[in-house]
Amino acid sequence: MALQYRAWQDGDDLELLQLWGGPESPPAEQFRGSFRPSAESPWNRCITALDQGVPVAAGFVYETALHPERLWCYVEVAADHRRTGVGSTLLTMLRLEAAASPSGITALRSKVQPGTPGALFAEAVGFSPIQRSRVVVVSPGALAAPAFDDASGPQLEEAATGSVELTRAVADFYTAVHGWDRADLTVGRAQQLLLSDTSGAGGAIVLRDRPRADGGMIAAFAVSYTQARTDGPADVLLGYDTALKPSEQEAAVATMIAMLVHQFPVQLEVDDSMTALVRVVEPLLAGDAATVDAEAYVVALEERGQD
Template sequence: MALEYRPWREGDDQELLQIWGDPEGSQNAWYRQTLEPSNDGGVQLDGSRRNWKRCIVATDQGIPVAAGVVMEQSLHSARLTAYVEVAKDHRRQGVGATLLTMLRHEAEQAPSGVRELTTKVDQGTSGAAFAEALGWSVIQASRLIQVEPASLSLPRFPKREDQADEDAGADLVQDLATGSVELTDVVGRWYESVHRDWSPTGPLSPGMVQSYFLADATGAQGAIVLRAEPESAFGGSVAPSRKGRIRAFAVSYGPHPAAAPSNDPPADVLLGWEAGLSAEDAAAAVRDLVALVAYQHPVVLEVDSSMAALTGLVDPLIAAGKARQLGASTLIVAG
């Protein structure tokens, strides 16, 4: 076998997809979409920004059989993202390792100065086995958890003297526009906090938070927030004059694509909490908000191991048969 290695060319994707066949998992499917001609990044003619990227193809007698990509990231910029895929009949022959070595060499030219690599693999796939063989370490595990309806009892909210019974909690549970400055702030600080120890983002600008999580282009359809008790600007003896701060939020993106077809498809929900809450308060806020959003309909939550308030809630639900994992876990590895 005499392989040749060259930069990616237009049309390589069509040939490779025929040889590779169906992706092994969701991460393979996503990374295949990143394979394209190399670019130097920076501001484009239309004013948009592109991340620096290098893409290499391995050919056997002129036919593409493997490819790899290394690229800078915007949100998690402390590491470069890398991906390698090799046709099944060319595996275990050093092709993947050679591609990775070449990608590391290309990474020396990344304008950010970042050199460490990371990637995501579906647990139990050949990609996970390859990463393990390379000695890459798992820095995080992520699961999609479907919570079934009415798995948790509804929270009981206090009622003010001037409120009817049906209005109890009206000051605490509210719909909020996804363009809200208040929501944007709490989502950004929460995301920073749950990634700080393993894939730091640094401070996220409101524009970045909107672009990645809340803008119309993300599919965000609406948000519900759980607030603390309304506050008084003049002390406890005076009626509250301002809203309580957000304790937890849930952003819905419509039916989750990973769920099985159903007459009642689960909603894809991003659920987080105020980063400044204590562990106990965060857990309580998350429990109450999950109970509310999953009371009548199922929801799917992405749960990273670093999200203690969520893992502490969903793991007992899974054990009790009131929640279940969809698909394999995603492992984030670095090396």
Template sequence: MTISYRPWQEGDEVAVYAALGDPDTPQSALDRPLLGPAATDPWRRCLVAVEDGAVLGAGAVSEARLHPTRLWLYVEVAADHRRRGVGTELVRRLRQEGSPSGVTALRSRYTGDATAAAGFAASLAMTPIQQSMIVRIRAGALPEPVFGPAGPVLEDLATGSVELTKLVAAYYDAVHASWDPAEMTLGRAQDLLLAPQTGAHGAVVLRDRAGELGGKVLAFAVSYPPPAAEDAAPAGDTELLVGYDTTLANSRARAAVRQLLAMTAARYPVQIEVDEVMTPVAGVVDALVREEQAEVVTETTLVATEGS
């Protein structure tokens, strides 16, 4: 039988998802929605591999407004049709599509136990650019700090506040600058991380002294509670976006993150995602994992090709 490759068409959402089955890794669940019809803003192209009327797999490339130096790539082939060159041919054809920006470098990601995906990425000359992990921190894993009258001070901030939005945008740009440059505007920080539709519920900041006294923010945390189950009980752990002032010395930033996590995880377990480049956060989390006060839920490798 001859394998043909065609653009995504009406009805493929059902056919492709039926052929691929349930996502077999957390990253597949997050990235599979990239498969879909062609789009212009942001630019996206998707191809579907078909043999004798049956879908074998699909792949897509997309520009990313937030990280414009690389195209996102996602390819998935049905389990019983792998190792036939289908994924490689999908990528070859997608590379010929040509994005309006002229960007040709690709980025993708896979979880630590996805050995097939790791091998496929290597065959495409994609190399690791970052390691990331999601970690569950036990309730009370860190002793709660006792703050004196002179500070530090823990304060609530509204997720829609200009101060928090500026903090999040600056932090995001800073921690991505060395490996995947970002263009995080205040509007994007709200739309992607802080607006109600993101699930953001509240935020706290740790200042060196009270805000009314001109206190400087040392670290911050934004919470994303899980949706309630049918019995109104939370269906999982609260997720936290944890950041810090990237101009601080590493030791001071780490101490601030540790104090903030001690307060936010005092009563209930939380989950946080941390990239290895976030050295102060990674240092605190790694120590908790070694002490068995936290556990790694999943590990992700981000990979990329060279190019313009």
């Protein structure tokens, strides 16, 4: 009997989770939280596939104001219904919906973990990698703690997460390292998404190129999303001033990491586009002073793929 397809309904997730079981990867777990009934604002479309009235697969596509040049897309199929064409059918239906999206954007993006069924499906239907993202855990003492003896040199200080200066630094960094998927991150949006209480931001420190009283600017920053000290690594967003010379960027990043891991481990998200961070982290990985905890790729299906 042929499968039926309809718009997502409340309660579909409860039935699907019974068939799907645990998520195959962190990206899959995150995407599962985005299934919801179709809506116009913000625009999204979500479709469920049913086998004899029972949901067995689903997919969605939606717009995001933060990265406006592509639509997020995700498809998941119960294991016993894979390789039957249901995933491809859902993707085709979602692409037809995307063609009618208010923004007119039809290029798609998703996120997969290498070697998973989701990654293999994405490759088979034409998605290609546009960015690699790793979660890297840096061990305590991986870099020697620097001395700040020169009162006129670089200075480390605490920063309020509500600081306009810090928020601008975060927004500028995020925009600069997302040239591969243009970001429309205003100061207000940066504060809401990355620095507000609801974002989980618990504190921040900044490294200035010289004392603030002497006009020192933020060369690097670190925002913690771990509210209380535990045995596990603190989750930290580390960024830097991309307008600096490459050598200065790397020096600022190395100094910040050294201070962060003086006593405790930290967990950093390292995209390949974060050039200075990658250059500092790679030798630590090679020397076993850091480990890759997770790896994922953002993959894209561009408009030309529809021809």
